[in-house]
Amino acid sequence: MTEEKIEQGTCLRCGRVATLHRGLCIDCFRKSSEIFTIPDYIDLTVCRSCGAQLKGKHWEYGGELKDIIEDEIHSSLQELSGVEVSLEDIEMRRGGEGLYHVEVRAVALFPGGGVIPTRKALTVRVKSSLCPRCSRIHGSYYEAIIQVRGSGKDLLRQEEAVDRVLERVDQIARGDPMTFVTKLVKVRGGWDIYVGRNQSARRIAQEMHRLYGGDYKVSSKLVSRREGRELKRFTYLVRLPPWRRGDYLLKDGTPHRIEGFQGRRVKLKNIETRREESVEISSVETLAHYPSKEVEMEATVLYTSEREIVIMDPVSFAEVNIKKPPGWKRRESVKVVRVDGGIYLL
Template sequence: MIHESICPRCGEPSPLGVCDRCRRGMAVLLQTPEAVELTVCPVCGSHPVRGRWQKDDEPIEDLISDAVAGEARIHQDLLDPEISISVKKKNATQYRATVTLSGKFGEIPAEEAKTVEATVRQATCERCSRMAGNYYEATVQVRGSAGAPAPEEVEECRNIAERATEAAFERGDRLSFIQETKVVKGGIDLVVGSTQQGRYIARAIHDRFGGTSGESYKLVGVKDGKNVHRTNILVRLPRLKAGDLVWARGTFLEVRRFEGKRTACRSLLDGNRVYLSIEESEDAPVVGNRSSAERCVVVAADRDVLEVLDPVSYRTVSASRPGLLTAGVGDEVEFLRFRGELVLLPPQERIGGVEPLQPPPQSY
C-alpha cells in the first residue's frame, strides 16, 4: 500500500513534506537594504567605487540602480529569477528605488517587491579639489634645439599632451590633468597634476618628434615627514623634422622618423634606410621640407637623369633621378631647390617593395 505524503502545515498532498506553497509563504525571496547612499562629485560627476573615485557618464538614476542591485540578495531556491529596478526622484538629493523580483519557487510562480530609499550626497573628488587648488606635480618644458618650435609644432604638442592626459586618466591616474599651458620664450610649459602623466606626455612628444628629454627635481616642502618634490621634464625637439631633406654622408637623405637618439632617414640614391646620430643630425645642412616641395613636368628621361621643366624659369633642367622614382615623360614629380639646382624627390607611397618610414604610433 502506497502512502502519499501530506504537507504538515496545510494538509495538502506533498511528496516532499512541506509543499511549495507553504515553503513560499515562509521564504523571503528578496533582501534589500532599507536605504543606500551615493556620493557624487558635483564638478565632474565621478563617484567612489571600492574606495577609489571613478567617472561614469551614467545618469544618477542608473548609478542608484547599480548600487541597489549590488546589495540585493535573492533566495537560492528561486528558479529563473528576473529583477527590475525603477528609480524616481523625490527632491534634489532623495530618490526612491522600487525593486521587483519574479521567478518560480518550485512549481509556483513567485513575485516580490521592495522599496529602497536613496540619498545622493555631494562631495568634491580629490582630482577636482586639487585642480581648484592649483595643485601640480610636474612641468613638461617643450623647447626647440635651434630657437622656439614652429607654431604648428607647438599646436601639435598641445594636442599630444591632451591625448596623453586622457590616456593616463583612463589608465587610472586620477591626478592626470593639465593645470596650465604657458607660452614661454623658446617653447611652452605644460603644468600637469601628476608626475607620471608628465612622463606620458614627454614620451608621446618624443615618439612623434624625436629629440632629447631629461628630468630635474625641486624640493618644495615637507608633508607627513617626507620631502615633497616637483619635477621638471625637459623635452627638446630636434633640429630636424619629418619630411626634411638633408645632405649627410655624401648624399641626400629624407628624414622619416625618430627612433630614440637616432634619426631614421631614406636615401634618395637607392631608397635604403640610413640612421644618423645626434651629432650628424645637428650638423647636416637642410635642403628643405617635403611639405614645401614644388612640382615640375618630366620632358625627357633616362635611367639616371631626368630633364624637367622648371616652373619658374620655364627652362629645361637636368636632375639626378632618385633610386625609387619611376616617372617618365609627361609625369609630374616633386622637387626642392638647393644651391641653384633641383633635387628630385621619390614618391611617398610604397614603391618597389620598399615601405617608406612613417611616424610611429603614439604611446603613452
C-alpha cells in the same frame, strides 16, 4: 539559485491543482512570501565633482549614479530559495537633498516555468564628498610641469604635441586617477602643462622626446620637507626640432630624408645613395628644409629602358630620366621627391 523539486498537486491553501512551490501554487505563494528582499535604505558616498564612489577605504572611478545604485541593489538583493530574480528596470526619483526614491521592477522565475512580476521600493541616501583626485585638482595641486617648446614657424606642430600630451594623460588616468592636468598655460614659445603625478609626467615627456627628438631637459625645485623627506616639483622641457620625421633637408646638394631623432641627433637618409647617417641637429639647422607634403609626389611612368625609367615631371610635365634601381618592377606610376629642380625616386 538552489534547485528544488518541481511537482504537480493540489495547493494547500486554495485547493487548485497546479505546479506547486513549497506546497502552494504560484499565486498563493506570492501572497504568502517575499520573493526577494532588498534593504529599505542604501547609503552611498559619491564625489560631487566627478561622481566617483567611496567603497570601504577606496574610491572607484567611472560610472553614472544610476549605474552605481543598480550595482548596489544587485549586490544587496537576496532571492528566495528556488526562485531566480531578474531585474527589469530601476526608476529613480529625486527627493530632498541627497535623497533618491527608487522603484525596482523585477521578474521572478519559478521552476516549471512560472513567472511573477514584482516591485520593491527603497530610498538611496547619497553623501556628497570630494575624492582625493578632485580635491587635488581643486587645490591646483601638481607635481610636475611638461614644457613644450618649438619653432614659432610651426605652431600647428606645437598644438599637435600638446594634444598628444593631453591624450596620454587621459590614457594613463584610466589606471591611475592621480594622473591629471591641473592647468594648461600658453606661454611665449610654447605651452606649460601642469600634471598631478610626477612619474606620469616624466614618462610622457620621455615619450614625446623619443617621438619628436630635439632637446630634453629635467630640472627640479624643492618645495617643502615632510617627515624628513624632501618634496620636489619637476620640470620636463621638450623642445621640438624645426622639422618633422619624413621631411627633407638639402645636404651636399642632395635631399636627405629625416628618418628619426635620438636626443640632439637626427638620423638622415640620402635619397640617391640610400645611405643613412646620424648627425648633430645643430650641424644641419641652417640647411634648406622641405616638408614632405610639399615635395613628395606621384609621377606617371612613360616607359623604361634597360637602365633607366622615364617619367613625366608632375609639375612641368617634361620627360625625366631616372636611373633604374636594383629589383625595380614595371608599374604605371612611382612616388618621387621634387627638390630644388631635381626629381628623385623614392
